[in-house]
Amino acid sequence: MVMVALIAVLVLGGLLAWYAERWGDAGPRWIALAAVAFDLVLALWLWARAPAAIALTGKGPWLAAVALPWIPRFGISFRLGLDGLSLVMVLLASFLGLVSVAASWREIREQVGFFHFNLLWTLAGAIGVFLALDLFLFFFFWELMLVPMYFLIAIWGHENRHYASLKFFIFTQGSGLLMLVAILALVFLHREATGTFTFDYFALLHTDMAPSTAMWIMLGFFVAFAVKLPAVPFHVWLPDAHTEAPTAGSVILAGVLLKTGAYGLLRFVVPLFPDAALRFAPVAMALGAISILYGAVLAFAQTDLKRLVAYTSVSHLGFVLLGVFAWNAWALQGAVMQMIAHGISTGALFVLVGALQERMHTRDMQRMGGLWATVPRMGAIGIFFAVASLGLPGLGNFVGEFLVLLGSYRVQTTITVVAALGLITAVVYALVLVQKTFHGENRQGWRLADASAREMTTLCAMIAINVWLGLYPQPVLDAAAPAVNALQTIAAGPPQARLQ
């Protein structure tokens, strides 16, 4: 029931926030903050009692599970489960939820209630995706988080918001429909083999199918997740959506929604189709390496500060793609670590860019420069996250990237060597970011208010987490390790996996 609460609090909080709009703008903000904080506390509590729970129930790596019949005609049930991987993702989502509520405290002044409704429902959908263990339910949440995100971009976005929101929606929804066809094909194959309709994740594992069929169905899933991730060449929606979204939207997009794609690859693509994924791995890893370099080069070429940050996401998530398809313990743990670290560092950069834009009303880096003198606190934070983003040892992103490269080197040497060049290109764009905005001469004569207490609290919390992830990543790795190992056992063969 804890997991139902995780989702229900956000759903009800969203409705309440919308309703509370009539009594002023403060109501929705506090309600949203409380709802997200509740989720974070709940997730932390689950984490704290995790070892005990595993010992008590003895059901393997599942910390909690729920199963209720929903549409019996198709064997669809409301089946949620939480393992270490899901837990880490839920923690990330609820923390970034807090960040985005804080970031929109002053930025959003119109339709405050409806804004927070959309924010909370997007988060509810994303958390649902991380928890769902029924493929129909998974698809349900997958689609559910799109609509509120569309509204976030289309209503509160910047100049070109309609184009960007439409592009985002059509890309993700279109690829989602491909996944739906793939899910149904898998379900019907399973029915042919066993005679029963079911969307249960565990029942569908190890469904017998011809290699070519498996490849096609796997591709259906892969395209949907690759669009969301995003991997080159499916990334074209991302720069527009990130750039035009309000700060909170960008934070949620980069920090949470992109992770649902990576999570899908980890949870569904490889375990459901281990053989097809193995054959496809070189292509996927090559796409990952291309994303790393291409994203970095494009980031370097941007003059729009927010677009630059957006393209770094393509580069960072390339490491995740690389790690997932390398499919060994190091690479997988690295991929999980990279997901968390990217969520924090890129989220923080978006908050920073949002704060700058709120003050300067521009994102054009050619009009910036020399901001250090007027906003030293923001400058220092900017440098910190730029350096985190380039993968400085001692910070979270380094751990992720290093583990991914270490793991994938054993699988695909050439591709990994190429991908490792990404560490150099990252330095280039990260330093360009700092140089063009904070260093140099303040030609426009900007005089801005430095970061407020609210912004400092948010950003310093993010700094603390990033440093902690970099210096002592073991708790996160410990939480995710059993889950990731279980995924590997599931993919390796039927006997043990069924028991879990």
Add this chain to the structure above:
Amino acid sequence: MSLARADLIALLPLIVAAASVVVVMLVAAFCRQPRAALLFTLLGLALAFATLPLAAEVAPRAVTPLVIIDRYALFYMGLVFAATFAVALLCYGYFGGAAGRHEALYVLLLAAALGAAVLVASSHFASFFLGLELLSVALFALIAYPTRARHPLEAGIKYLILAGLSSALLLFGMALIYAHLGTMQFAKIGASLAAGGYDADGYLLAGLALIVSGVGFKLALVPFHMWTPDVYEGAPAPVGALVATVSKGAVLALLLRYFIAANAYRSHSITLALSLIAIASILAGNLLALLQDNVKRILAYSSIAHLGYLLVAFLAVGALAAEAVAYYLVAYFVTMLGAFAVVALLSRPGAERDADTLDDYRGLFWCRPWLAAAFTIMLLSLAGIPLTMGFVGKIYVVAAGVGASLWLLVIVLVIGSAIGLFYYLRVIAAMCAPVPADTPRVAAQLVTSPGASLTLAALTVLLVWLGAYPAPLIHVIQTAVAHLT
């Protein structure tokens, strides 16, 4: 041939519907008050609906060779009566309530419902044609009901001519089949087909092809779709809802029964032709909708595309296919009725044209939030987004298609739905846009009729409830189609 008591009970829904046509006609003739006519109409429809469980007890029962009352027929009758009930409520407010002189409208509405009910229960060419004509003739008059306005008249005449043509094609097709097989009963046609089925014989194939074309006009499938946008645009909004739902739903239900009973699925040429029609409808409907600036025309093209999706399920053949068609039709009924209800609620009684341009919807979210939210949910359901019936319907259709390995059709459906998002979101984006400052807000000043508002609220609740928890409806549909296949 005499009617037994059970026969009468089985026919009760049709008898009640027919009787209420007469009663409302008398009320309209003597009392001349729209309120009285509306009340008797709603009463008649509710009574007809209430007799469905009685008839279900004796079902399935073939009453005369013309009509078969089975759970399938009763299910669709229920759908038709419920939809007509909603349309009647919408009409009252739309045509000016107690002040507007529109008593005769309800007679036509009931006649259309009776025609549709006969259609879904028919098992014979005679009752097929009878039901269809009863429905069509009522629709001509309904579409052109606001006689002083230009667009409705134009739409009425367009519909009259094309429906007449399609009826002629249909009759010719029936005649060819009858000439060859000597029977007009669906089951006997199916039984007396030679080994080769329809394809072995030119007459039979031509007959079936003509029937499909005739029905294609009614369903507005490409290439028989030309009339749809004009009629939807011209017809008064509630009548547009009737054309979109009751007329199409009843005809599709009948076509499904004919294809199963008369073994038409065995004809490869016809199934191939229907596949091409489905592909053309999905692509043309969605692509042409992109070019529209009129909400009613968008709905018209979207309904063409949705009938294409329905054909995908239709072509999947089997129990799952019949279920998918039934569920999708219910979802489509609720959604289309809701969408037209919004248009009707925004339109002023007696105005030259309805509130149907995109500009009429600009900023609706901020001045009429509930109405805009309801419309958004309807559009999202048309786009197949979760928590709406459209989502479950789409899953059903894709499941049927995948189950029958109709890969090409399923892929076209996916592409079509992706294109479809564009114009649904366009309407939603217009509603989210800031309220235009310079234009006078018609929408904000309107006083809406409580009946129509309640109808819209009920439809919205139904759409979300059955979208989130579809199990009860699926159960009903399963028992309804169990007998059919």
